[in-house]
Amino acid sequence: MMYLHKIILDKDHARKHKRQYEKDAYFLHQQIWGLVSRNENQKRDFLYRVEYDQYKNVQSILLLAANKVESTKCMTVYVSPLYDPKITEGESFRFKLRANPIVKRWENGKMKEFGLIVDAKHKLKREGTCCVDDYSLDELIQEKGMKWLVNKGLLHGFAVKNWDVAIGNDWEYEVKVNAEDRHPFLIRTLDFEGILEVVNAEDFKAVMFKGIGSAKSFGCGLLSVARV
Incomplete structure (x- = not known):
């Protein structure tokens, strides 16, 4: 089972950490790990992509994860129903x-x-x-x-x-x-x-x-x- 999420950063949080989001890929990686983490032995079972505007500001984050992720004080999360696309050859x-x-x-x-x-x-x-x-x-x-x-x-x-x-x-x-x-x-x-x-x-x-x-x-x- 997988769930597709769209994540919007809190504006104050994004401004405060603007340089880290721009320059430090590990900082954002840690933020995502914090959202999806279920236990200390968990292996990475998620994918994500950051959508930037023309000024390299984070607009949103698309996250595919094995568990439903909940919003935090810094991040608003919108989650789709169970991600199970129907695919046929030739499409x-x-x-x-x-x-x-x-x-x-x-x-x-x-x-x-x-x-x-x-x-x-x-x-x-x-x-x-x-x-x-x-x-x-x-x-x-x-x-x-x-x-x-x-x-x-x-x-x-x-x-x-x-x-x-x-x-x-x-x-x-x-x-x-x-x-x-x-x-x-x-x-x-x-x-x-x-x-x-x-x-x-x-x-x-x-x-x-x-x-x-x-x-x-x-x-x-x-x-x-x-x-x-």
Whole structure:
């Protein structure tokens, strides 16, 4: 069982913690954990995505969780009935996804992870191509992001066409586990929005609950859809 929630931040709370919401992905992650936590041994069984306005202010949070979440002093929660979408093959949906696309490969005997776009830019640089002059960043994001999404579709029962998908917001987030953390790590996200077609209903429904990508923490991986 899963429940879909829309969360609205209290305005005073949002203003007070504006910088943390903007700069510290772990701060928001902790807020969500606090809402869904049932016991200290709980494993992560939720996905969420933050909706921002043009000034990077938090507008709302979409949360898919295994339990119903209740409102708090700082957050007003609206919850749908039991989330159980009916999916059939051949249907088309408008979708939104924020993902943390990564590339995995062996280097020096170890499996390492690299951000998709950063890795692509480094590869161009090694090949002597200037991303700014010879290969625009927007083109790079569209090409590499689309290839990543197509491959995910093959795994998860959906198909997309290049002209039906917009890819943008190549954002970088710093994650600190605590204020004294001297070695924060960075995640880079891409936003995908467009039209997809279901080719395998069972696989597609599964990914709606499990999320897309191997890196689904910190607001990544939630695939939200609406019928066209």
